[in-house]
Amino acid sequence: MTRFVSLVLLPLGLAAIGVVLIWTFYLAATGEAGARLADLALARVPETGVSNPVTSVLLNYRAYDTLLELAVLLAALLGIWSLGPAAPGFQRGGEILQGMVDWFVPLLILAAGYMLWVGAYAPGGAFQAGALLGSAGVMLALAGYPSAGLPSERLLRLLSILGILAFCLVGLVLMVLGLGFLTYPPELAKWLILLIETGATLAIGVTLAAAYLGGRPDHTSEVDAP
Numbered sequence: 001m002t003r004f005v006s007l008v009l010l011p012l013g014l015a016a017i018g019v020v021l022i023w024t025f026y027l028a029a030t031g032e033a034g035a036r037l038a039d040l041a042l043a044r045v046p047e048t049g050v051s052n053p054v055t056s057v058l059l060n061y062r063a064y065d066t067l068l069e070l071a072v073l074l075a076a077l078l079g080i081w082s083l084g085p086a087a088p089g090f091q092r093g094g095e096i097l098q099g100m101v102d103w104f105v106p107l108l109i110l111a112a113g114y115m116l117w118v119g120a121y122a123p124g125g126a127f128q129a130g131a132l133l134g135s136a137g138v139m140l141a142l143a144g145y146p147s148a149g150l151p152s153e154r155l156l157r158l159l160s161i162l163g164i165l166a167f168c169l170v171g172l173v174l175m176v177l178g179l180g181f182l183t184y185p186p187e188l189a190k191w192l193i194l195l196i197e198t199g200a201t202l203a204i205g206v207t208l209a210a211a212y213l214g215g216r217p218d219h220t221s222e223v224d225a226p
Contacts (some may be wrong), residue, residue: 048193067182073203091144092144100192101139112205115132116201127202131205133202133204133205134207136209137212147213163202164206209226
């Protein structure tokens with residue numbers, strides 16, 4: 001029976017899957033040209049409150065998906081924190097490294113703010129800005145700061161859920177006003193998106209920095225941050 005399955009049924013099943021995939025690709029490549037989803041989305045970008053198509057998709061058409069992405073990041077961080085305190089970090093950096101950190105960390109924070117603001121009409125947005133904030137924390141950790149420049153654990157917990165909190169609060173307020181969940185009115189869409197992206201930027205930044213530490217940050221032996 002096992003020999004029959006491995007020699008007959010398994011090859012037939014794989015062949016059937018291959019035929020379905022090839023037929024699906026053929027239909028997609030040769031089918032009649034109709035209204036494409038990308039064309040429909042681009043045509044309605046002016047109604048979303050932002051002119052950057054990527055931001056309009058992530059915060060309008062795929063708002064639920066973006067919310068779930070933040071939830072996945074939070075779940076990963078909670079899993080890391082469940083491992084206990086972070087292991088001892090790197091030794092305090094020398095003068096050259098400390099000097100570089102003193103220059104680069106503020107620049108990374110400024111660049112994150114710029115990426116957040118410019119995301120409304122050019123490449124940028126919360127995830128790019130949050131990655132820059134997270135890299136600032138990684139740089140501090142490499143320079144010997146045990147908590148990677150992160151705030152106290154209570155404030156850190158609040159910041160880590162700020163993105164999800166902003167999404168949910170905006171959505172619930174819109175529902176109370178008689179609109180759909182995360183259905184932005186055109187006259188307020190820009191500012192509501194900026195509010196959500198600000199919360200998401202802070203949440204992504206602290207989550208990435210805290211995740212790099214591999215456990216709950218240690219503030220007991222923290223040195224002065226630049």
